[in-house]
Amino acid sequence: MTSVITGDIINSRGVSVETWLPLLKKSFNLVGKTPKTWELFRGDSFQIEIENIANALLFAIELKTNIKKIKDLDIRLAIGIGNKSFDTEKITEANGEAFINSGYAFDYLLKKQNLALKTPWKDINEEFEVSLGLSLLIMDNWTTNSAAFVNMSLQNPECTQKIIAKKLAISESSASERRKRSGFDEIMKLEKRYRKLMNQKFTNL
Numbered sequence: 001m002t003s004v005i006t007g008d009i010i011n012s013r014g015v016s017v018e019t020w021l022p023l024l025k026k027s028f029n030l031v032g033k034t035p036k037t038w039e040l041f042r043g044d045s046f047q048i049e050i051e052n053i054a055n056a057l058l059f060a061i062e063l064k065t066n067i068k069k070i071k072d073l074d075i076r077l078a079i080g081i082g083n084k085s086f087d088t089e090k091i092t093e094a095n096g097e098a099f100i101n102s103g104y105a106f107d108y109l110l111k112k113q114n115l116a117l118k119t120p121w122k123d124i125n126e127e128f129e130v131s132l133g134l135s136l137l138i139m140d141n142w143t144t145n146s147a148a149f150v151n152m153s154l155q156n157p158e159c160t161q162k163i164i165a166k167k168l169a170i171s172e173s174s175a176s177e178r179r180k181r182s183g184f185d186e187i188m189k190l191e192k193r194y195r196k197l198m199n200q201k202f203t204n205l
Contacts, residue, residue, distance in 0.1 A: 001081070002082075002084050003049070003102075004048070004049050005049075005050065005059070005060060005079050006078045006103060006105070007078060008046070011073055012044035014073075023066045027062070035092070036089055049094075049098075054202070056198075057191050058191050060077045066147075068142050069151060074114060077114070077116075079118070080101030080118050081118070081120065082120050084096040084099070085097070101120070102118065105117065105118040109129075112133070113136050114140060115135075115139070116129075132190075139183075143181075146182040150184055162175075
């Protein structure tokens with residue numbers, strides 16, 4: 001079982017590609033190499049495999065922070081969970097349930113929101129259709145400062161808020177305010193819930 005994320009950049013034509021493309025590639029290269037693990041196509045669209053299904057939502061959230069650190073940009077992400085029945089050296093030519101679910105989420109579920117999840121399990125799909133929709137009321141409205149705070153916090157999970165503030169060159173009180181405005185704690189609770197459910201499902205397979 002694996003996870004596949006299909007996505008694209010919102011308003012990519014309004015911002016220089018040199019601004020966002022290196023950030024995108026840097027995130028992808030931490031997961032694996034192109035074109036086996038990830039691939040870009042149509043200029044601002046992409047597909048990437050996250051083999052550990054429990055890590056998919058955290059990767060998606062961090063990817064969103066990377067893009068929303070840039071003014072006027074956002075990202076659409078469709079996470080598909082399932083089996084991989086056909087593997088090749090190019091991810092865009094691979095196939096299986098995870099790819100089909102990701103494609104379905106991208107084509108249909110992203111018409112309503114910018115982050116969607118499609119799994120083989122009806123109960124998971126129903127729960128996260130609601131919870132992701134609610135979380136996006138916060139995440140879609142992140143300012144560049146909020147996105148930068150969440151990004152720094154995700155990249156340095158062992159750091160205290162004081163250290164995060166120092167890394168961002170802001171006061172600790174400003175860091176505290178950004179934490180509240182970004183909904184960081186609530187979003188991390190959602191990520192923890194997703195991780196728990198994915199680990200349970202994987203264990204019971």
